[in-house]
Structures are given as structure tokens and as C-alpha cells.
Amino acid sequence: AQTVTQSQPEMSVQEAETVTLSCTYDTSESNYYLFWYKQPPSRQMILVIRQEAYKQQNATENRFSVNFQKAAKSFSLKISDSQLGDTAMYFCAFGRAGNQFYFGTGTSLTVIP
Amino acid sequence: NAGVTQTPKFRVLKTGQSMTLLCAQDMNHEYMYWYRQDPGMGLRLIHYSVGEGTTAKGEVPDGYNVSRLKKQNFLLGLESAAPSQTSVYFCASSHLMTGGLTEAFFGQGTRLTVV
Numbered sequence: 001a002q003t004v005t006q007s008q009p010e011m012s013v014q015e016a017e018t019v020t021l022s023c024t025y026d027t028s029e030s031n032y033y034l035f036w037y038k039q040p041p042s043r044q045m046i047l048v049i050r051q052e053a054y055k056q057q058n059a060t061e062n063r064f065s066v067n068f069q070k071a072a073k074s075f076s077l078k079i080s081d082s083q084l085g086d087t088a089m090y091f092c093a094f095g096r097a098g099n100q101f102y103f104g105t106g107t108s109l110t111v112i113p
Numbered sequence: 114n115a116g117v118t119q120t121p122k123f124r125v126l127k128t129g130q131s132m133t134l135l136c137a138q139d140m141n142h143e144y145m146y147w148y149r150q151d152p153g154m155g156l157r158l159i160h161y162s163v164g165e166g167t168t169a170k171g172e173v174p175d176g177y178n179v180s181r182l183k184k185q186n187f188l189l190g191l192e193s194a195a196p197s198q199t200s201v202y203f204c205a206s207s208h209l210m211t212g213g214l215t216e217a218f219f220g221q222g223t224r225l226t227v228v
Contacts, residue, residue: 009153033214045203045219052213091155095214099144099163099207105155 002027004094006104013082014112020067021077021107023092033095034068034075039106040088048090051075079109087111115139119204119220126194126227134189134223136204143209145187146171146217147179149200156203162187194227201225 003026013019025034036048051059051068058066063083067076079086092104117138126132136145143164148156158171160179168179176198178190187206191198201224205217 004155006155033216035216037219043201043222043224045205045217045222047216050216093217095216097214099209099214101146101158101205101207101217103148103156105153 002029002094002096002100002102004092004102004104006092006107008107009105010108010110012110012112013079015082015084017082018078018080019082019109021079021090021092021109023075023077023104025073025075025092025094025102027073027094027096029096031097034066035093035095035101036064036066036075036077037091037093037103038086038088039091040085045091049077082111084111084113117204117206117218117220119202119223121223122221123224124226126191126225128194128196128227130194131190131192132194132225133191134202134204134225136187136189136206136220138185138187138204138206138218140206140208140218141184142206142218143184144207145181146205146207147177147187147189148203148205149173150203150222151200159189159202194225196227199225199227 034051038046063080094102146161147159162181165184204220208215
């Protein structure tokens with residue numbers, strides 16, 4: 001079974017600073033996908049970024065980037081120039097063949113003005 | 114473009130009552146899922162479906178039943194609600210892609226309280 005671990009239940013960052021959220025996973029598969037989802041107070045689950053395991057290049061989406069270390073099974077999310085609207089719960093997720101998804105327990109991020 | 118729609122958004126039940134949560138998606142996705150979200154536990158899979166007329170158990174299926182009579186709809190039923198089923202419920206869907214995987218698209222969630 002796949003497991004996804006987010007070891008930081010809560011984090012905070014000053015507005016305009018950079019913060020990194022950690023995620024590790026355990027799998028024996030070679031082909032899989034990794035995702036970061038954002039859940040603001042509105043409760044909506046919003047996809048932030050995705051990474052295909054076969055791609056060595058780290059994915060980026062504007063201020064959001066990942067550090068994907070396949071051998072270490074690590075998938076961290078870096079948020080640059082943090083904004084108040086980034087305050088949310090962030091979930092790391094693992095996706096495998098058969099469209100199965102596994103989620104971490106989440107990191108609650110607070111951006112401090 | 115509605116995406117994934119859940120009804121209702123909020124519900125309060127008394128212990129022992131029954132109810133059905135409805136999920137509808139307009140993206141023609143093959144896969145649909147029901148998750149529950151509890152503090153400190155992330156999202157846990159209750160049941161899922163890989164196509165019309167099929168369902169399968171997830172990680173925490175006890176106390177729930179599901180049906181997928183139409184491709185666009187996935188129903189989650191609670192036959193006899195218990196306080197332990199107080200949670201936020203999410204429906205999601207995803208597309209079967211040759212050689213790949215799309216992300217899961219989520220509904221807006223249903224907050225269920227069982228008193």
C-alpha cells in the first residue's frame with residue numbers, strides 16, 4: 001500500500017517570504033504522479049501543482065515549485081513571495097495506475113501580514 | 114462549467130437516521146470517489162467506482178453504501194447514522210487517460226453532523 005507523510009501539521013510564514021512544505025511517500029512502483037492540493041477556508045480542494053515521476057525536471061506554477069527527489073521519495077512544495085491568500089491547508093497526494101489517489105494528513109499554512 | 118457538484122452542502126442528522134449524498138459530474142469521467150475528511154487524518158477513501166454500474170470499497174467503507182447507476186452520478190448512503198460519521202465528505206472524479214493519470218477533481222464538500 002502507498003503511504004503519504006506530511007510531518008508538519010502547522011506552519012507559518014511572513015508575507016512576501018518563502019516557505020517549504022515537506023512530503024514523503026512510500027511506494028514500490030516506478031510510474032506514478034504526485035500532486036499538491038490547496039484547501040482554503042472555503043473548503044474547496046484546488047490543484048496547485050502536479051509532477052510526473054518519469055520527469056526529472058521539477059514542476060513550477062508561478063510562485064509554486066516542487067523539489068522532487070525520486071530516490072529519496074520526497075516531494076516538497078516551495079511557495080515564494082507568500083501572500084495572504086496562500087493561507088490554507090495543503091495536501092500532498094500520490095496517484096497511481098488505476099486512478100488511485102492517496103493523501104497525506106495535510107499542513108496548515110498561515111501567512112502572517 | 115460546473116465540474117463536480119455535491120448536494121447538500123450542510124446537513125444535521127439524528128443518530129439512527131438515514132440520508133443520501135448526491136454527487137454529479139459533467140466531465141464524462143470514468144472514475145468517481147467518496148472521501149471523508151477529519152482533523153489530523155487527511156482524506157480517507159470510503160468507496161469508489163471505476164465505471165457505471167461498478168463500485169468498490171476503499172479504506173473506511175463500514176457504515177456506508179454507494180451506487181453508480183449513471184456514469185455522471187455517484188451516491189453515498191448512510192443507512193443508520195452514528196456520531197462517528199460526523200465529518201466533511203468530498204466527492205471527486207478523474208479521467209482515465211492512456212499511459213497517464215489526470216488529477217482528481219473535487220466537489221465543494223458536504224459538512225455532516227450527527228447528533
